[in-house]
Amino acid sequence: MGQLVILKVNLSSVDKAHLFKGTKGIYLDLVVRINDEPDQYGNHGMVTQGITKEHRAAGVKGAILGNAKVVGSVASKPTTETRPSVADDILNDLPF
Numbered sequence: 001m002g003q004l005v006i007l008k009v010n011l012s013s014v015d016k017a018h019l020f021k022g023t024k025g026i027y028l029d030l031v032v033r034i035n036d037e038p039d040q041y042g043n044h045g046m047v048t049q050g051i052t053k054e055h056r057a058a059g060v061k062g063a064i065l066g067n068a069k070v071v072g073s074v075a076s077k078p079t080t081e082t083r084p085s086v087a088d089d090i091l092n093d094l095p096f
Contacts, residue, residue, distance in 0.1 A: 002074045007032065007047050009066040018051050018062075032068050043067040 009030070019026050029050025038044050045068040051060055 003070050004072045004074050005032065005034070005044075006069050006071055007066060008069075009047055011065075013049075013063050013065050015049055015063050018049055018055075030065070031062060034068060034070070038069075041067075042069060044070045 007030070014028060019028055021027070031048045031050050032045055033048070034045040046064055047066045047068055048064050049062040051062045
């Protein structure tokens with residue numbers, strides 16, 4: 001079972017130098033850090049801007065863009081049972 005997380009991102013804090021062009025548009029890497037316990041505001045983590053490996057090695061940190069809040073869980077795919085349903089039992093009992 002997965003978790004449903006809401007991200008609140010302040011777009012005015014995005015460092016445009018780290019945006020990059022892909023085949024379908026301009027992209028921004030986001031990094032989400034989830035903590036074990038929520039903070040005083042109920043946030044479970046923070047969102048920072050992803051930066052290149054070279055920038056990280058040089059000690060540059062990604063800008064803090066916002067917060068993350070775990071709001072629930074997402075059920076995994078339901079399993080399909082091979083058990084006949086009530087409707088199948090009724091249809092099998094019909095004389096025609």
